[in-house]
Structures are given as C-alpha cells and as structure tokens.
Amino acid sequence: MEISCSSCQLRPLASSDATSLAEHANDREVWLNLRDRFPHPYTVPDAEQYIANLVAQPVQTSFGIIVDGAAAGSVGLMLGDDIERCSAEIGYWLGRRYWGHGIMSEAVAAVTSYAFAQLELIRIFAVPFTTNVASVRVLEKAGYVCEGRMHRSAIKAGVVLDQFLYARTRSTEHQEHQEHQGQLLRGA
Numbered sequence: 001m002e003i004s005c006s007s008c009q010l011r012p013l014a015s016s017d018a019t020s021l022a023e024h025a026n027d028r029e030v031w032l033n034l035r036d037r038f039p040h041p042y043t044v045p046d047a048e049q050y051i052a053n054l055v056a057q058p059v060q061t062s063f064g065i066i067v068d069g070a071a072a073g074s075v076g077l078m079l080g081d082d083i084e085r086c087s088a089e090i091g092y093w094l095g096r097r098y099w100g101h102g103i104m105s106e107a108v109a110a111v112t113s114y115a116f117a118q119l120e121l122i123r124i125f126a127v128p129f130t131t132n133v134a135s136v137r138v139l140e141k142a143g144y145v146c147e148g149r150m151h152r153s154a155i156k157a158g159v160v161l162d163q164f165l166y167a168r169t170r171s172t173e174h175q176e177h178q179e180h181q182g183q184l185l186r187g188a
Contacts, residue, residue, distance in 0.1 A: 001060050003114060005106045010063035010075065013054055017064055017071035018047035024072050024095025032157060033132045034093055059119070065094060065107050072098050075107045077115055077124070086122040088115060092138070099134065105141035112142060116170045125167040129154065139166040 003010040013021065024030070025042035039046050054062050054076075062076030073094035080087040090111065094104050115121045128135035130149065140146075144166040154161045 001063075001114070001118070003063065003110045005103075005110050007067070007101060007103045007106050008072075009066040010107055010110055011066060012060060013051045013062070013064035013071060013074070015048065015051055018044050018051060020070040020072070021047040021051070021064070021074070024097070025093070027096055029096055030093055033129060033135060035091070036156070038093070061088070061119075063107070063111060065092075065103065067098055067103060073104070073107075075104075075111050077111065077119070077121075079119075079121075086120075088119075088121055088124055090115075090124050090126050102141075104138045108138055108144075109142040112168055121170070123167055123169045125165060127153075127163045127165055129156065130162040130164055136164060136166070142168070144168045 001012070022042055022044045025038070025047065026040070028040060031038060031040035031042070059079075061079060062074060064071045065073040065075060073092065075090065075092040077088040077090055079085070080089075090108060092104060092108055112124050115124055124144075125147075126135075126139055126144065127150065128139065136146075145168065147165045147167050150163045150165055152160050153163045
C-alpha cells in the first residue's frame with residue numbers, strides 16, 4: 001500500500017532504503033524524542049534489521065516517509081490486542097533536515113485515515129513527551145485531541161518526563177453508517 005501526499009510519499013520500506021534511513025535516524029535530536037528501542041547511534045545494520053522486521057509483518061502498519069526520492073523517516077502503528085484490538089498507538093520520526101515543513105502532520109493524518117478505513121480501527125493515540133512541542137503540533141494539525149497529561153510516566157536519557165495522551169477516534173458518522181449497514185444486513 002502506498003499513499004501519496006503533497007509533501008511526501010508513504011510506502012513500505014525496502015532494503016534499498018537502509019542507507020538513507022540510517023543517515024536521517026542517526027541523530028541524537030531525533031533519538032531524544034523516541035522510545036529507547038530506537039537505537040542511538042543508528043547504523044545501516046539497524047535500518048536493515050528494522051526493514052526486515054517490517055517485511056515479515058502480516059499487515060502493513062508502517063510506512064517509510066519518502067521525500068525527494070529518499071527515505072527520510074517512518075510512521076507506524078502499534079496495534080492493540082485483546083480488549084484494545086480496535087486501537088493502535090501511532091509513532092513517527094523524520095530526519096531533522098525536513099522538520100518544520102508540514103511533512104509529518106500530513107503523514108500522520110494520512111496514516112490515521114488509512115488505519116480507520118483499511119484496518120477498521122476505532123481509536124489511534126500517541127504519547128509524546130510534554131517537552132516535544134513539535135510533536136504536539138503535528139498531532140493537533142492531524143486532528144488529534146489532548147486527553148490528558150501523564151505525570152512522571154517516562155524516562156529518557158536519564159530524565160524523568162511527563163507525557164501527553166493525544167487521541168483521534170473514527171468519526172461518529174462513520175460508526176453510524178457502519179451500524180446502519182449492519183442493521184440492513186441483519187434485516188433489522
């Protein structure tokens with residue numbers, strides 16, 4: 001699945017993207033706003049392993065952010081399970097060279113729409129550090145709403161941080177349409 005945006009293209013990452021991905025990911029400023037499982041320094045073998053893991057997934061939940069023909073970042077969904085199987089956490093990063101150009105807001109909005117339409121999810125959420133003002137702006141531009149502040153909920157680079165909880169839910173119009181379709185199918 002590929003998604004065309006005005007400022008970028010979203011597509012599955014390929015092994016040929018590893019060098020470009022590592023170039024943009026190997027930046028302490030990028031790493032400081034991500035989970036610790038995102039390595040730093042970030043090497044080409046790290047990118048190759050990440051891409052191999054994505055290729056093995058049964059459902060496409062991650063997209064490379066392609067700018068000027070090269071992989072400059074990634075946006076993906078971590079699907080919930082059990083009672084949270086209709087929800088997912090969205091995570092994203094972009095190479096510093098492309099910060100402030102509206103690329104990430106557009107990518108997050110596009111992947112969120114994909115998640116609602118193609119994966120039939122009901123809720124997408126994100127938990128940016130409260131210090132990450134740019135990420136908060138991205139989420140708000142993509143239609144996410146702040147649901148609260150989680151005090152002292154994370155530790156990054158030895159610093160205890162607060163996180164915001166942002167979420168977007170599938171529109172009630174879509175839900176009502178789905179419910180109506182279900183009623184028609186059941187003959188109600």
